[in-house]
Amino acid sequence: MALKIIQNKENPFFNRKEIVFNLESKSTPTFKEIQELISKEFSVPEENIHVEKIKGNFGLSSFMIYVQIYSSKEEKEKLIHKNKKKKKEEAKK
Template sequence: MEILQDTKNPLLKRKEIKFSIKTETNPGIQGCMEKVVEKFKVPEEHVVVRSVKNNFGSQEFVCEVFIYDSKEDKEKIEPKQKVKKKGAKK
């Protein structure tokens, strides 16, 4: 895991991190979250994975992650996930 960018955003009470992972398969959101929790020793509920990207054919994935100071700060700022209701029309 190589950290490419690490900035503190005091206005939104979060740390914004961009890092790269070299692996043969896509680590996905959960894989990136596990790496961040392990490296920075923060609770999983404070972490938001914004994106996981790579170039075609490359084994290097770039993850963009936000680490909030508290769970309450995360809930105030991050958009709520839309829940698809059963039987809802498209």
Template sequence: MKLQITKTKENPILKRKEIEGTIIFQGATPSNKDAAKEIAGQQGTKEECIEMKQIKTEFGKQKATFKAYIYESKEQKDKIEPKTKKQREEEKKAEEAKKKAEEEKKEEKTEEKPAEEQKEENKTKEKEENKE
């Protein structure tokens, strides 16, 4: 995959670089993730700071044009770019998994406490029996 940047525009208000260019590829059209990885390598930035806006292919050709935004930081990108439905669902699943893990830890702790109480009760019974 060859990537050629044809237009670059600095946007200091949003703290990003807006780039346009062409991609020459073999086989299937590259995914947003693959294109972002290639741009990150060429521009010397982190892949997570790049937001791919579009990749348009030309009919019958192994060539596509793209638009992408390169942000200064991931925090800046998260602040400006709206999250896709897929990203929101992934975050929701991660939160649910975290809650389940916390609940399991709480259950384990509550199960341990009664066992300790039983040991204490057994000790007090043994002491009473020994006194008799």
């Protein structure tokens, strides 16, 4: 998989980096594969990485990937919306 960074922006308000990159791959990469790749590339733990979107074009082997790297796991959990199922489980506790 060939990785090419298109945009790397620091967002101090949310304590994160917002990265857009182009990935050349024969098949659509999974969110887990992207987390592992970004973790190695930027030397950050996988739990601090949020893959926002994988955008592919029909018939092409290139994908636009939108990623956010948070300063800590706590910052990520605070800002990323939880799905309804998780909210209900936490409300029961």
